[in-house]
Each structure stands twice: as structure tokens, then as C-alpha cells.
Amino acid sequence: MKWSLNAMAKWASGRFIGPVAISLAVLVLVVSELGFHRQQGISVNREASIEAQMIVGDLSRALLFMESAERGYMLTDRHDYLAPYLEQERSFQQILASAEHIAAGNEHLREKLSQLVELARQKHSEMRTVLERFDAGDRDGAIELTLTDMGREMMVQISTLAEQVIREESHGYTQTSLDRDRVLRASRVGIWVLVIVCVVGAVSLMRLSRNREAERRVAMLQLHAERDRLDEEVVRRTAETIELARHMERVREDERARLARELHDELGGLLTAAKLDLARIRKRIHDDTGTKQQLVDHLGQTLDAGIALKRRIIEDLWPSSLSNLGLRRTLQIQCAEFSQRAELPVDAVVDEVTLAPERALAVYRLVQEALTNVAKYAQASRVRVVLRRLHDQVEVLVEDDGKGFDVDATLLSGGHGLQGMRFRIRACGGDVVIRSSPSRGTTVRAVLPV
Template sequence: MPDVQNMSSAPQLAEQGAAARLADWMRTRSWAIAMTVAIVITVGGLVILETARQRITAEYETALEARDVTVQLSTLASQLSRLSAEQNHFLLTKDEVSAHAFCSTAARIRQSTQQLDRFYRSGGADSAELASFTQILALIEARIGAGAAALQHAAPHPLDLGACGNASDVNPADASLIDSTLTLLRDNEERRAQHALAASRADQRISTLCAAGLSALNIVLFILLFRNLGIQIDRQARVQRQLITQQEGLDQLVAERTRQLEALGWHLQAVSENEKTQLARELHDELGAILTASKMDVAWANRKLKDSAPEISEKLTRALANLDQGIALKRRIIEDMRPTVLANFGLVTALRTLGDEAAQRNNWTLELHLPADDIQLDEQTEIALFRVAQESLTNAAKYARASKVSIALQVGDGQVALHIADNGVGIQPADLKRTHTHGLLGMRQRVAARGGHFEIRRGVPNGTDIDVAMPSVSTATPSVDLPPATPSRTPV
């Protein structure tokens, strides 16, 4: 039984899934469907309206044509009446003017019949109307011919009736027959005109209803379209707000992580400085004592064996020289780890000593712009500035191929500024973007951890300029710029 239930529920689940997918597709594509339907309906409505317009135009033309034919038939009837009146007037008065007027009227009648004949033979009327009009033409010609013959017979002398055509003695047609036929044709044209006008009015009503329905439907579709667009805009706005909220949260998280990393970096640097200080102290105390004691013992042995064992004395002299080199190396290592000049004499003296030693080692021309008196800063700021200067001079010695270096230090407005420049090849823009330059990153981290600003750029026209600005948290002696030191080159 469970298997049967599962088999029966599987198609239902499939149908529900298909319906859900269809509903989702309709919801996401509703604006496109509405726009397509609106376009199709608009185009169809325009086609219907254009067709109705053409039909109305044709029906109006038919009505106008029927009215024109009706007028022409009425004119023909009046001309026939005038023809009979002029004939009767001549028979009574024998006035030749009436005879000539009879011929003029006959000529106008023939012109009218020619126009009507073109209409009836062009397909504007049915076969019965054409047959009736053909019969009228024959009757009218007989009527004109008989009238002309009657005028000639009644005239006291022969008349010039060439304008009337050929006179004929055929019995004239009954005027009532001609009038009744013309009336019948006139009534037919009146009915045709009325029918065409009624059809055109019906088409106008249909066109009006179609245009109104098309406009209403388009209004509804556009309302739905704009509503859907409004819903989508609201949805996008909500998503945008969510993204902004998430971005703000990520920014806060990044800022918090950055602060933590800066604090960690500063802590690691502080730990490193403390370890360097402790190691330097142990090297100074322990290793210094060992090397000093060893030097004293070797010197005593050298004095004792100088005369009795010259060979051994020579070896001891060499050992003394090696001990002196070891003591100097120990001092240099201690100075690199924890400058005693910085600890004992302050930042200004330490920078001056650092610059002098670097200039001697690298044969540089040194320019110093340092305060006349030492300044009092907190220990961590002094260490950071000294390490930046130390790293900058090391990089200048390794990569810059410089011949001139300047160091400047200024204090004022609660801020201490350090400027170091050389005239070497200059740092390249690509070097500023590299992330594995640990020396630059270390300097930036030291300065940023203390709330300072670090900038390195290519000099003009060459060389490298380094600017450091850090807050001064303790009082300091006002900064005084010294004039540029006299360039001096001291060989290594």
C-alpha cells in the first residue's frame, strides 16, 4: 500500500512542481507578456480602425455619387419639361427664338444623358437600372426628333434646326413614361445614397466602440504593467537596501578586523622591540662580559709568552684581534636591536648618529635639518620614527644608488614630521603596489598603529621621498631648522 500511495502521489507532485514553475515564470515574465499583448491588441485595433476608415470613405463616396446622379436625373427631368414648354411656345407664337431655344435645350439634354450614360455603363448601377436608362435614352431621342419634326411642320418657312439633330416623324414617347422611369431611377439612387450613409454611420459607431474598447484595454494593460514595474522597483529597492545593510555590516566588520589587526601588529612590534631590548641587554651583559674576560686573559697570556714563545704570542695577538672584531660585531648587533643612543640621548641625537654612520658607510653627502635641542616624545613614537629612518636608509643603500641623502625632523601643533629624501634612481610605481615588500609594509604598519600618516613617492626629477607624520602626545622643545650641513664625504 505505501508503494501504491507513493506512485499515485508522484504525478501530483510533478504537476504541482510544473504549476509552480509556470506560476514563477508568469510572475517574472508578466511585464513582457503584458507588453506583448498590448502591442498585439494595439496593432490589431489599428488595422480594424484603418479598415473601417476605408469602408466609411468608400460609403461616403458612394453616397455622394448617388446624390450626384440623383441631381443629374432631376436636372434631366427639368430639361425635358423645359423642352416641352419651348415646343409648345413655338407652336403657339411661331417665334424662331423658341425654336432655337428648343435646340439648345436638346443639346444640354444630350450632354446630361452622356454623363449619366458613363455612370450607368461604368458599373455604378445594376443591369436593370442600365436597361431602364437605355430605354430612357431611346425615348428621349425619339422625343427630341419628334419635337424637331413638329417644329418644322408648324413653321411658316423652313427652320435651321441642325442643332437639334435629325428630325424624325416617329411617334413621340409618352412624357409620363419618361417621367415615371426617371422617378424610378431617382428613387433607386436615393435609396442607394441612404443605404450608404446608414452603413457609414454604422461603421462609425463600430469604429468608435472599437477605439474606446482598445483605449480602455490599453489603459488596463498599462496600469498592470506600471503596477508590475512598481512591484519590481520596490523589490529591487528592498534588495538594494539589504545589500547596503549587508555592505555596512561588512564595512564595520572589515573596520573592526582592521583595528584588531593593527592592534595585533602594534602588539607584535612592541613584543619584538621588547624581545630585542632583552636580547640586547643579555648580549651586552653576558656575552660582553665573556668577551671582555676572554680578551683580558688572552692579553695576559700574550704578555707572558711574548718573549719565551713568539709563535704562541703571534697566535694570541691574532686571537685578540678576533676578539676585538667580535666585540665590535656585538656592539653593532646591540645597536641594531636597541639603539643605546636613542635610549640614552633621545631621537634627535639618534637620527644624527644614524645618518652620520650611514653616510660614512655609503660615501653619501648628508644634509640634516634637525631641531637644535632634543625633543621629548613617548618611547613608542620615538622607536617608530627611528625604525622608519633606519629602514629608509637601508633601502637607499641597497637599491637607490644615491650620492646624497637628507633627513629632516619637525615638531609643532601636536604633530611630529619626519622627511627623508635621496637622489637615487627613485622608487618605481610598480614597487608601490607590490604586497610582498615587507619593509614598506612594516613602516606603514608602525606609523598607522600610532595614528600617523606614511607617504612614499618618487622624487622630482628622481630619487625617493618619504614623509611621516605622527601625533606628538607629550610636550617637546620647539623645533628649530638647522641650516644645511656642509656636504662632507667620509670614506668607508
Template sequence: MVKLAGLTLKLQRSAFALPLAIVVAGLMLAISESAYYGADSQLNTLVEMNQAKMKLIAVISRVTDAEAGQRGYLLTGRPEYLEPYRFAAVDTVEGLESLRVLYAKLGHKESEALRAKIAESAQTKLSELKEELRLYDEGKVEGAQELLMTDIGRNHMEAIRTSAEALLANENRLIAAATANVFDTLLLNRVGVAAMTAISLLVVTMFLRQGRQLERQRELQQEMLQAERERLEREVLRRTAELTELARHLQTAREDERARLARDLHDELGALLTAAKLDVARMRPKLQHLPDVQPRVAHLVETLNAGIALKRRIIEDLRPSTLDQLGLVPALEILCRDMAKQLGLDVASELTPVSLSQSGQLSVFRLVQESLTNIAKYAQATEVKVLLRPEGTDEVLIRVTDNGRGFDVAQVGRATHGLLGMRFRVEAEQGELRVRSAPGLGTTVEAVFPSHVPPATSEVPEEADAAGDPAAGMTQPGTVA
């Protein structure tokens, strides 16, 4: 039983299962067709043998009718007895010819020999009857009666009956054998069909079981793929969150470093420049009597003023003091105004106060600053519009639009660090950046930030210059003190 189960399992997994099913179906068809043609041939043979039997009986009957009609005419002399004789004689000849054709088709040598004897005896009997009638019609009544009273006619009839009985017995034996062959063929067909049906059911069962196993394996694979896909999605989400957090941390660290550097420049370098300027201011009255030194002193004062202005621009580039001191909207207004003066552009601003966290305000400021810088470098624009407004109840929209030459957004590569920096900065604040542009149609940089209540205090200290420093009021990059 275990071996049978193992063999069935091997057949289910074998590549020969389908060819086996095809072979089984072919065998079923072959057995069925073979049984059908065998039975059909045997039945046709039986029909022909029965026809031969019926024709043989009819021939014997017609020979008897011919003899009876001839005897009645010879005994009575009445011509009406001749008509049955003539019909019986003609039918006998036709019947003998039909028997010859049938037995030639059947091909039974013994039956063919008996048929030949019957045909010979019947022909002889008909010749005898014809001779007696000839003698009677010629007036030789005594000669006809003498021939009639002999045993020749009886012997011929006895020979016909004996041969016919032997032929009928042989035909019955052949019919019995053919009938048995028909039943054997039908039995063989029945057994074969039953066996092939059982094998077919087994094969179908194997295929169904194999199909269920394949379906189950497919379901398991789908479940495994789904689980792996979900795991990968979770991993991607985790890595994305980690990268976003890392980008936020790097941005924060970068801004903190910029603030620290701006503070150090303001405190240390501002103190040095202020001390140098105070020293020059103290020395200048004492050098009035040295005309040759006055131009040098004036040049030194101008150099100190230029250094202080450079310090202011560097500090503003590192950390916009206007953003911490005045807020987002004034800082953007100053940025737009200074950029318009610096580049000779028409920068229109539509700025509405919004609620953003300190980091969100800084991200908006940097986005506008980067966009204006890109416009100045690449856009060749004449008009720029900056829009800041609340979007709905929980979002803030910032949009920078120019009428420059534009570019194909699909062709922007990974090396475009400005746009990538904007995107990471915006996504670090849980926002969304959209860039729309086309060659010759300008560019629109748009970002949506979630609204936040700004913190009550600022972590960045005020960056006022030391007392007496002419650089106390800081301006935007590109301006002159």
C-alpha cells in the first residue's frame, strides 16, 4: 500500500503524466473502435450466413415445388400444373446463383463444397424433370412414366436433402462460433473500456490532486511574495524615515554650524574690526600734521568699512538675522527687494503671514533664496513673482515663478544638487515640492508645508554689533553698508 502511494506520488510529479493520459485515451479509443469494427464484421457475417440459410431453404422448397408441379402435370395432364413448375424451376436457378455469390463472399471452403454438391444435385434434378416433361409432351407417356417410376428422382432429392442438412448443420456451427466471437468481442470491449475508464479516473484524480497541489504551492508562493513585499515596503519606509531624519539632522546641524560661525564672526571679527576702527579714529587727530599720512589713514578707514560690510554679507549668508529678528514675511520682503536691486529684476511679492515653526520658516526662506539664486544664474528672466499664503486650514503654500527660458524637468539629472537640496529640505519638514517648467515657458517652484505654531522663543541670539560698531544694522547679501 505504501509502495502504491509512493508510485502514485511519483506519477503525479512526473513529466510523463500528461503523455500517459494521452496514451490511455488513445488506448480507450483504439479498443472501442476495434471492438466496434470486430463486432460489425461478425454481425455482417452472421447476417450473410442467415441469408444463405434462408436462400438454401428457399432453393430446397422451390425444387420440391418444381417436382410437385411436374408430377401433377404428368398424372393429370392438366396444363395449370405446369405454371408452378416453371416458376419453381426459374426460382431454383436464381436461388442457386445467389447461393454461389453468398458462399463465395463468406469464403467457407467446407460450406462451399456442400453448396456445389447441392447445386449439382439440383441441376440434375431439374434436368430429370425437364426430360420427363419432354417425353410426355412428345407422346411417349410410357417412357415418361417409366422414368418417373425409377428411383433416380428420389435419389437426387435425397442427395439434395442430405447435402442441405449437412450445409445447414455446418452453417449453424459457424453461426454459433461467430455469435460466440461477437459476445467475446463485446466482453473484451467491456473489460477494456472498464479498465481504461478506471485508469482514466486514476489519471484524472492524479491531475486534480496535482492541480490542487500546484494551486496550493502557487498560493504559498503568493503569500511568501506578499510577505516579502510587505517586509520590503516596511524596510523601504524605515530606511526612508531614517534618511529623512538624517537629512533633517544634517540640515539642522548645517544651520546650527552656520549660526555658530555667524555668531563667532559677529563677536570675534566684529570686535577686532571695531577695535581697529576705534584705534584709527583715535590716531587720526594726532596725524593731522602729517599730510602724507592722511591718504593712507583714509584708505585704511575705507578698508575697515569694506571689511565690516563683507562681514555683514557673510553673516547674512550664513544666518539671516532679519528672519530671527523681524520674522518670515519681512525677511522675504527684504530678500526680494535686495535681489531686485542687485540683478535689476522686477520681483513682485505677495506675502501673507503664516503659522510655521522656526525650522519651517528657515526652510521657506532658504527655498526662496535658492530659487532666486538659480533665477539669477540660469533663467535669464525679467519678471519674478513670490507668493506666500495659507493653503486651507493646515497648510502653507510658497511659490516662486519666473518668465525665464525654463528647462525640461524630465531631463534634470541627479547631479542637480540645488533642486535635490530643496526637495530634501522640504520633505524634512513633511512638505511637498513641485517643480513645473518647460523650455521657453518659465519655471514655477512650489512647495506646500504643514502649518505649525511657531515656538515662543528663538534659539538664535541677536546679532547686534558691539557698541560703537558702524555695522550694527545688518543687510541682505549683495547690499553695501
């Protein structure tokens, strides 16, 4: 059960770790972007609140400066007291336009700002009327208008509205500051939580990767151990197969030798006895016509051909000349007999080489099989057989100028003779290379140690 849970955990982590990592990254971006946009909105509100307070304050100060300058001018009749009025009047219209713009974009301040702007226009109009009367020489009318409660009431209303706007905007500014702090804290907490989750996920992924790496190493060690075991098994089985094949080859050669001895001893004795009997019969026949003598001669020729056939079969089964005359002379005889039977010129270049009996027999069988293939399939006009020593190795070549063949296709389709040649030489520690192609002849090259 524990193994199953671990396997399920590994499967789930391996299956979902990628999507989870992507989701966490997306969440970090989302939290960051939400916090940024929220703070951006709060900053815009804070700036609008500060701008509204500044405009209201500027409007109140401008009216106060203008009213003070107006009264100073009327009391002293000096134009330098009128300079602040004129200076504030130039920026007064800009302040009113800014206040109207803020009122158009701020719904909850629209009504109060509109009232404030309207009262400021009326107060400005009242101050201009007073100055116009004063400049026109109607000093008493101007003072009387100034002393009325209308101007004072308008300034009280303006101050009251300005204080309300500033108080409300100060409260809104404080609230937006609190909102900003909350958004900052929430963003930081969210990002920290996601970062912690990411770190935990990264640590888990690292542990999972280490576990998988350890499992992979264990699996590789097991795989290498299994491969080494299989290699050893293959080597052992190959050695057993080669030894078995060698044994079977020895058994076959022994059986050939036994058959050769049987043919030589039994059939050879019978044929020799028949030949002697025929010689005695020939001496006792008296035939004037010669017919009986011809029959006896023909029978003698038939016995000679049978004896020759018996000798050739025995030599094919077991080359007695190999143990009596040596490898060089045996190959020369083999090439000469093949040239006579196949009616093909054979160029035999055979050096004196001393080999173990098993290897000498392998060379003889190789040349025998190669020459047999030439006679059967090659349609050659010339054959070359070479036996020579190369340092501590012996090289055997059998070349013909025949029609050639596809080596790979022949081996795949059977080619037991070619496979037999290779096995004989490889069993002796050598190797065989067969080069051939259609219309390009064939070369059989074998190299084996001395």
C-alpha cells in the first residue's frame, strides 16, 4: 500500500507539476497586476483629492486677497494697493475653469464645487461693481455697497463650502491612503504566499528530481549488470556452440575417415581381386575373332574407372595425402585434379607452410568448397589459388573471373557452403572475407594464425 501511494504521488507530481508551476506563475502575475491597477486607481483618486483641495484653497485665497486689496485701495486711494487684486484677477478665471473641470469629473463634488464656483463669480462681480463705482467717483456708493451684508454672506458661504470640500476630500484622502496600505499589504501577502508556494514546489520538484535521478542511476546499474550478465551468457553460449560445432566437425571428419578406410579396405580389395581375376581370365581365353577379348578389355577399363572413382571418393572424404605429403603438395594435387575435371586453367601459387592438422584440414576444405562453387556456378575462364605466410598468419586466396553473385543475398537465402567455410576458419581463430558482385568475379580470402 505504501508503494502504491508513493507511486501515485510520483505519478501525480510528474503529471501536474508543470501545470501547477504555470498556474503559480500566472497567479503571481495576476496578483501583481491587480495590486498595480488598484494602486493606480487609488493614486488617481488621491491626486484628484489633492487637486480639488488645492483648487478650493486657491479659490478662497484668491478671493481673500482680492477683497483685501479692494478694501486697501478704497481706504488709501493708492493704486499700489490695487496691484494684488489685479494679479489675483488674472489667475482667478483659470482657477474657476479648473474647478469646473474637477466638478465635471467628480460626481460627489459636482454640486458643491458648482455652488462654490457660482458664489465666487458673484463675489467677483460684486467686487468689480464696487471698484467701478469707486473709480467713477461714487466713493460713498462704493463704501455703502461694501458695507452691505451681501458680500459678507457670500464670503461666509464660500468659506463654509470650501471647508466642507476640503474636509470631505481630506477624509477621502485619508481613506484612499488606508486603501492603498491595505492593497499594498494584500499584494505583499499574496505575493509572499505565492512565492512560498513556489519555493515549496521548487523544493519538492528538486527532491522529486533527485529521487528520480537516484532511481535512474539504480535502474542504469541494474541494466548494466543485466547487460554484463547477458554478455557473459552470450560468450558462454557462443563458446559452447563453437565447441559443439567443433565436436560435430570432428565427428564428421572421423566418420569420413572411417568411410574412406572402409571403401579403401573393402571396396578396394574387391575391385583389386576382380582386376586380378580378369587378368587370369584374359590369359585363358582363345578367340580367333577377338570379340571375347574386346569384352574382357572393356570390363577391365570399367574396373579401372571404378578404382579411380573409388580413389577420388576416398580422397574427397579424407585427404590421405594431407598427412602423407603435407598441405602444399596436397593443394597442388587438388588444383591439378580440379583443372583436369573442370577443364579450367588453375594458377596455383602455394608456399610451404606448416600448420596444425586441424588448421591444415580447414584450409584444404576451404579451397575444396571454393573450387566446387567455381565449377558449379561461376562460369569462369580462369582460377587462381594462393597460399602464403604473412608474418604470424597464413593467407589463403581463391579468385575467379566468373559471373559473381550477391554475397549478402546468398547468405540470407541459405548459403550453407559459404557459412561452412566461415565457421571452419573462425573455429581455428581466423576469419573469412568474401568479395563478389555480379559480373565482377569472386574472391574468397581467409586469414588464420599459424
